[in-house]
Amino acid sequence: MRTAPFRPAVQPDAPPLALQGLEEVAAARPGDWPQAAAFALWRACGGTGAGRPLAFVATAQWRRERGGLSARGLAGLGIDLSKVLMIRADREPQALWALEEALKSGAVSGGVATVEAPSLVATRRLDFAARDGRATGVLLRAGAAGDLSAARLRWRISAQPSAAHGFDAKASGAARLEAALARRRDGPLGVWDLEQDDGTHRLRLAARLAGDGLVQGRRTAA
Numbered sequence: 354m355r356t357a358p359f360r361p362a363v364q365p366d367a368p369p370l371a372l373q374g375l376e377e378v379a380a381a382r383p384g385d386w387p388q389a390a391a392f393a394l395w396r397a398c399g400g401t402g403a404g405r406p407l408a409f410v411a412t413a414q415w416r417r418e419r420g421g422l423s424a425r426g427l428a429g430l431g432i433d434l435s436k437v438l439m440i441r442a443d444r445e446p447q448a449l450w451a452l453e454e455a456l457k458s459g460a461v462s463g464g465v466a467t468v469e470a471p472s473l474v475a476t477r478r479l480d481f482a483a484r485d486g487r488a489t490g491v492l493l494r495a496g497a498a499g500d501l502s503a504a505r506l507r508w509r510i511s512a513q514p515s516a517a518h519g520f521d522a523k524a525s526g527a528a529r530l531e532a533a534l535a536r537r538r539d540g541p542l543g544v545w546d547l548e549q550d551d552g553t554h555r556l557r558l559a560a561r562l563a564g565d566g567l568v569q570g571r572r573t574a575a
Contacts, residue, residue, distance in 0.1 A: 367558060368532060368545050369506065371399030371463070371489045375480035377504035379494040381511040386419060386495040388530040389510040393493040394430055395556050397463030407432065408455040408464035410440040410448045415467035419495070431555055449475045456490045457482035463489035476503040507536040513546060529559055
């Protein structure tokens with residue numbers, strides 16, 4: 354398992370596609386959890402399970418501290434609320450079990466579970482379950498994580514200032530985040546600046562950086 358520097362000198366043109374297996378998404382700072390949640394949902398929807406619903410498992414602690422998912426926010430990510438299975442778990446072991454069962458059932462295209470400290474054994478079970486169910490499983494953590502995990506990809510998400518509005522200088526433009534691929538089993542690591550595309554309702558390379566800024570020291574000035 355390799356560990357990423359903060360900003361590699363050269364990186365691929367786009368983040369790797371979502372895998373059939375387990376990924377992990379962590380907020381770089383506690384206040385970055387909304388962007389981390391959006392990225393986790395985007396990854397869970399990016400697999401090969403078109404037409405199947407998405408499972409979201411939230412622990413009681415997560416719901417107390419951060420509430421639930423926003424229907425408007427889901428719509429902004431191109432996710433139909435009617436296709437999201439909301440699962441409540443009192444404790445983390447129950448959340449991990451619920452995600453495992455959902456993934457291996459083959460009934461969902463992907464699933465997200467909010468966790469604090471999953472064991473290595475639990476992450477291995479989830480990776481097997483996701484591959485058996487041809488789905489993408491994502492563990493969502495509200496803070497930085499450095500413990501052992503069987504996740505095939507480990508992401509670190511940071512909030513970024515929104516893009517400039519094309520027609521109103523006083524209004525905010527597209528929402529942006531930085532996605533750092535901190536660990537992976539194979540292939541190159543990288544850091545990408547992503548923004549929400551209002552047309553497709555998905556995340557894309559930030560317009561100013563698409564085709565530019567992939568080599569350190571050559572990024573266009575803001």
